[in-house]
Amino acid sequence: MSHALHDLPSVAILGGGSIGGAILRSLVRSGQAPHVTVTSRTAARAGELAGIGGVTSLALERDTSANRVAAADADIVLISVKPLLAPDVLREIASVLRPGAVVVSLAAGIRIETFEEVVGEGVPVLRAMPNTPAVVGKAVTGLAAGSAASAADVAIVRALFETCGVVIEVAEDQIDALTTISGSGPAYVFLLIEELTEAARGKGFSDVEARLMVEQTFIGAAALLDATGEDPAELRRRVTSPKGTTEPAIAVLQSARLDGVFAEATDAALARAKELAAGA
Numbered sequence: 599m600s601h602a603l604h605d606l607p608s609v610a611i612l613g614g615g616s617i618g619g620a621i622l623r624s625l626v627r628s629g630q631a632p633h634v635t636v637t638s639r640t641a642a643r644a645g646e647l648a649g650i651g652g653v654t655s656l657a658l659e660r661d662t663s664a665n666r667v668a669a670a671d672a673d674i675v676l677i678s679v680k681p682l683l684a685p686d687v688l689r690e691i692a693s694v695l696r697p698g699a700v701v702v703s704l705a706a707g708i709r710i711e712t713f714e715e716v717v718g719e720g721v722p723v724l725r726a727m728p729n730t731p732a733v734v735g736k737a738v739t740g741l742a743a744g745s746a747a748s749a750a751d752v753a754i755v756r757a758l759f760e761t762c763g764v765v766i767e768v769a770e771d772q773i774d775a776l777t778t779i780s781g782s783g784p785a786y787v788f789l790l791i792e793e794l795t796e797a798a799r800g801k802g803f804s805d806v807e808a809r810l811m812v813e814q815t816f817i818g819a820a821a822l823l824d825a826t827g828e829d830p831a832e833l834r835r836r837v838t839s840p841k842g843t844t845e846p847a848i849a850v851l852q853s854a855r856l857d858g859v860f861a862e863a864t865d866a867a868l869a870r871a872k873e874l875a876a877g878a
Contacts, residue, residue, distance in 0.1 A: 606631040606758055610668040612687055613678035614638035614647050614655070617704060620732035621676065624762030626650050627735070631758070635668040670694040674702060674758060676726075677713075681705040681874055688716040695721060700751050702726050702758075706777060707874025710744040710770055722747040724755050725770060727777050728762065730784050737763030738780035742770040774875070778867035786863070791816055 609625060611618045614636040625631040635654040638644040644657035656664035669675045669691035677684050684705035695701070700722045703713050713723045723744035728737040739759040743752050752767065759765050768776055791812055798808035823830060838844045 606754065607673035608633040608671060609635070609674045609676065609758065610672035611636040611676045611678055612665050612668060612691070613676075613680075613704075614643055615678065616730065617728060617732060618676065618678035619647060620730070620737075621678070621728065621759075621762055622647065622653065623650065624732060624735055625758065626652060628761035630761060633671075635671060637664045637668050666691055666694050669699075670696070672696070672699065674700050674755065676702045676704060678704045681708050684708050685712065685716060688713060692717045698722075700724065700747070700755060702755055704728070706781070707774070707871045709875055710742065714744055714746070720746050722751040724752065725773055726755070726759060727773055727781050728759060729781050732762040735762050738783075739763060739765045740773050740776035740780065741765050741767050742773050743767075744770075774868055774871035775864075777871060778864040782864075782867050786860075787816070 606625070609631050611622055611634065614622065615638075618636065622634060622636050625634055632652065633654075634652065635656065636644075636647050637656045637658060638647060639658050641657040641659045644655045644660075647653060648655035654668075656668060658664045661667070665687055673696060675691065675695065677687055679687050684703065685708075688701075695717065701713060701717055701724075703710065703723065703725045704727070706727070708725075710723050710725050713725075714721070717723065724747050725742045725744070726739055727741075728739040731737050732739075737759070739762070741752070741756060741759065756765050756767070766776065766780075794815075795808045795812045798812055799805065803811070819833075823833060826833070834848070838848050
């Protein structure tokens with residue numbers, strides 16, 4: 599497939615849920631994809647997405663062939679349904695795919711070889727794992743290529759996902775591990791915000807005050823990290839003045855062995871990804 603990276607080909611997003619909808623909005627906002635079709639299970643959701651300029655929005659509730667219609671008219675087909683539904687959707691659309699069309703899986707735990715078995719030999723398949731900050735154009739997307747995907751296929755799919763954030767190309771055997779970090783990562787951050795907010799309430803601050811100080815502290819710290827490009831360990835050292843108030847707090851956190859806790863947490867997520875891949 600040969601396209602200039604500033605001009606994406608026609609795209610179909612099968613599954614207009616939270617991630618599919620976020621990618622859709624980023625594509626439209628970028629102005630790089632003039633032809634995007636999205637399918638949704640319900641007419642209500644399809645109606646919401648139909649309000650986005652330049653988008654063709656189809657509802658399976660109204661037309662059970664909507665996925666086939668969308669896929670037949672696209673050069674890039676994103677499978678953005680729940681993992682358990684992905685093989686059925688693939689079987690549904692396999693016979694209508696255009697010659698040279700690229701299929702992109704967003705289904706957690708489903709390996710590329712599973713997709714390749716369904717769509718047939720020679721169809722380029724890639725696996726992409728974006729995270730929820732795609733909603734605000736700040737996603738991290740892991741991208742792995744299947745056996746039939748060319749460098750040009752990878753480049754055009756990379757350009758698609760760069761409309762909603764940054765892209766990291768990895769081997770497929772690293773995708774599940776990446777998902778435990780960037781895919782699940784926003785939940786870890788939100789949990790830290792929850793717990794620090796609760797600590798602020800315990801210090802006598804109101805709910806509004808606690809949320810404001812904690813959330814803006816996280817937002818500000820992330821912005822500082824982004825703006826300076828400094829190593830986070832160095833930024834932490836600058837806040838942790840010798841014999842100051844932060845030093846004993848950091849000592850308590852380090853004594854809790856957060857490194858081990860995060861290793862155990864991400865290992866648990868990885869084990870679940872393997873279970874999904876095995877159909878559990």
